Amino acid sequence: MKYAFAQRTRNFESSAVRDILKVVGEGDIISFAGGLPDDDLFPLDAVEEAYKRVFEGGKHTMQYGLTEGYTPLREAVADRMAVRKQIRMDADNILLTTGSQQAIDLFSRIILNPGDVILTENPTYLAALQVFQSYEARVVPVESDEFGMLPEDLEEKMKSHLPKFVYIVPTFSNPVGKVWSLERRKHLLDLAKKYNVIIFEDDPYGEIQFDAAADYTPLAALDDGETVLYTSTFSKTVVPALRTGWVMGPHQIIRMMAQAKQAADLHSSSIDQQALYYLLRDFDLDSHITTLRAVYKERMEVMLGQLQRLNLPGLGYVVPQGGMFFWVALHESINTKELLPKAVKKGVAYVPGSPFYVCEPKHNTFRLNFTHAVPEKIEYGMNQLVSVLEEAYETVPKDKATV
Numbered sequence: 001m002k003y004a005f006a007q008r009t010r011n012f013e014s015s016a017v018r019d020i021l022k023v024v025g026e027g028d029i030i031s032f033a034g035g036l037p038d039d040d041l042f043p044l045d046a047v048e049e050a051y052k053r054v055f056e057g058g059k060h061t062m063q064y065g066l067t068e069g070y071t072p073l074r075e076a077v078a079d080r081m082a083v084r085k086q087i088r089m090d091a092d093n094i095l096l097t098t099g100s101q102q103a104i105d106l107f108s109r110i111i112l113n114p115g116d117v118i119l120t121e122n123p124t125y126l127a128a129l130q131v132f133q134s135y136e137a138r139v140v141p142v143e144s145d146e147f148g149m150l151p152e153d154l155e156e157k158m159k160s161h162l163p164k165f166v167y168i169v170p171t172f173s174n175p176v177g178k179v180w181s182l183e184r185r186k187h188l189l190d191l192a193k194k195y196n197v198i199i200f201e202d203d204p205y206g207e208i209q210f211d212a213a214a215d216y217t218p219l220a221a222l223d224d225g226e227t228v229l230y231t232s233t234f235s236k237t238v239v240p241a242l243r244t245g246w247v248m249g250p251h252q253i254i255r256m257m258a259q260a261k262q263a264a265d266l267h268s269s270s271i272d273q274q275a276l277y278y279l280l281r282d283f284d285l286d287s288h289i290t291t292l293r294a295v296y297k298e299r300m301e302v303m304l305g306q307l308q309r310l311n312l313p314g315l316g317y318v319v320p321q322g323g324m325f326f327w328v329a330l331h332e333s334i335n336t337k338e339l340l341p342k343a344v345k346k347g348v349a350y351v352p353g354s355p356f357y358v359c360e361p362k363h364n365t366f367r368l369n370f371t372h373a374v375p376e377k378i379e380y381g382m383n384q385l386v387s388v389l390e391e392a393y394e395t396v397p398k399d400k401a402t403v
Contacts, residue, residue, distance in 0.1 A: 011133040030381035033349045035174065035324050036372040041295060042239045043279075043288055050279040054271055065270030067258050069096025069246070073277040077246050080280070085206070086221040087230060089248050095257055098268045100204055100245035103231040104128050106257040106264070107165075107200060107247070108135045117163040121149065123327075123356035123365075125174045125202065128167055137164075141358040146318065148184030151191075158195045165198040165229075171216045172205040172323025175356045175367040179321055185219050192227050198253075199228045204245075207237050207289050209322035210297040216322075226250055234276060236324070237289055242272045296324070296371045299378055303370045306382035312393050314364070326368040327353070334392050336366040342391075346384040 054061050068074065074091035081087040097103045104127075112118075114136035120128075122141030132139050140161055143153040148170060157163070166188065170180035192199050201219050209216060220230035229249035234242060247257065261267070279285070300320055307317055307326070314331035330336065337352040353365025370378060 008134060008136055011136060029344060029347055029349050030373060030377050030384070031349045032368040032370070032373070032378075032381060032385075033351045034372065035369055037236055037240065037292075037324075038295070038372055038374075040374075041292060043283060046279055046283040047239060047242075047275065050275040050277075050282070051271075053278040053282075054274045057274070061271065061274060063270075065267045065273070067095075067262050067267045068092075068254075069094070069268065070270055070273035070277060073273045073280070074246075076277055076280045078248075081248065085218050087218060087248065089225060093225070093251055093254055094246055094248045095254050095261065096268055096273055097231075097245045097247060097261070098265070099235060099243045100202065100231045100233040100247070101127055101131075102261075102264075102268075103245055103247035103257075104131050104200070104202070106260045107229060107253070108132060108137070109260045110253075110256045111164050111198070112137045117161040118165055118167055119154070119157055119161070119163045119197075120167040120358060121169075121173070121176075122358045122360075123175055123353065124167065124358065125169055126356050128202065129356075129358065132167075139358045142166075146178050148178075148180035149188060151184070151187050154188065155191055158191055158197060162195075163197055165200050166192065167200045167202065168219075169202045169204075170219065171203055172208065172320060172325075174205070174323070175325055175351075175353065176327040177318050177320040177323050177325045179216060182215075182217060185217065186222060189219055189222055189227065197227075199223075201228055201230045203230060203232045204236055205323035206232065208293060208296060208324065210293055210300070211321065212290070212293065214321065220248070229253055237285065237292065238276065238279065242276055244268065244272055244276050293322075299370045299373070299375055300326075302375045302378045303368065303382060306379065306386060310386060310389065312389065313396070320370075324369055324371045326370065328366055328368060329353075329362070330364045330366075330389065331393065331396050332362075332364050333396050335363045337363060339388065339392055343385055343388045346388055348381040348384045348388075350385070 074094045077094055078089060078091045108131050112135040116137050118132055118137050118139050119142050120139060121144045140157060142149045142157055144150060170185060199219055203218060218230060220228040231247040233245035303326060304319060316329040317326055337354060340352060343349060351367045353367060354361035354363050
């Protein structure tokens with residue numbers, strides 16, 4: 001039978017990351033491909049105890065919940081954001097979602113018409129691009145450097161394209177792993193207010209900072225509550241399986257997103273939200289995050305040491321100050337998608353960089369995750385990958401080898 005799918009499905013594409021994970025899951029592969037936290041660091045006992053407390057509450061804990069989410073958890077999130085991020089909003093300005101990915105989808109659903117423009121960096125978060133394309137938006141890249149969007153290009157594109165919103169991951173960005181400067185954050189906020197443009201700030205990795213004293217002020221903390229929509233998740237700091245994220249921002253936007261969520265799933269799992277509330281109440285999450293930071297920093301440094309061994313023309317990468325990823329660029333003549341099967345044969349996998357680009361993809365880039373594998377596996381896997389890269393460089397034309 002021939003199925004008459006909606007025209008918008010022409011924009012649907014399978015996730016490059018998920019496709020690679022399917023392949024590497026079939027064999028004995030050291031995967032640097034996914035954005036996965038380490039299973040061995042999950043606070044299993046605390047999560048189990050939290051669920052016990054939910055079930056002790058009786059039958060009413062199994063009932064339908066509010067679309068906006070379990071009120072005590074929203075209040076706990078509001079308190080935590082005020083202390084940890086200096087974002088001060090009431091629980092009524094918070095919507096609990098099935099991961100922060102749903103927040104991106106719900107906001108896109110209520111704000112985008114076909115052909116509307118979104119400004120973002122290039123490259124940017126792959127799954128966000130998938131959402132924007134599914135709603136038939138036009139994504140326009142803004143020129144950027146290691147400190148964030150370039151002010152001149154940003155303002156020019158705000159004036160010429162009249163975007164619906166600007167999507168950013170300013171703290172330990174996925175995939176590049178960079179951090180926007182405070183000056184660039186303030187400048188974007190000023191321009192957004194000037195041109196009446198919403199900022200969608202995605203911050204899934206902000207808690208995983210390697211320098212505990214460093215200040216990475218969210219744009220939402222600099223705002224007056226009218227311009228910035230902020231989303232984050234517990235997937236990286238507690239466990240991904242809870243699938244609990246949140247979005248906070250202007251009340252009118254949150255109210256409209258809640259209505260869209262009613263049409264999508266009524267509400268995210270209230271049992272999981274209740275368990276997460278008890279976990280936040282009774283478990284020392286801050287101490288747990290301190291452990292995550294130390295462990296992941298060590299793993300980042302192991303991977304960095306292996307990258308520093310390479311003396312190859314055109315090689316470049318950002319040293320992460322937090323988060324989960326390295327972003328690596330090779331000589332422009334090397335295609336990392338074509339190189340991936342050779343890496344998999346050597347027992348190691350990464351994500352080619354081209355799917356993360358809005359346009360004009362650079363095929364000589366790739367992303368590495370350092371949080372999921374233990375140091376010994378990182379060292380072994382990187383040794384295998386280094387051998388693959390060195391072999392690839394043997395094909396670089398000699399007259400270009402010094403580029």
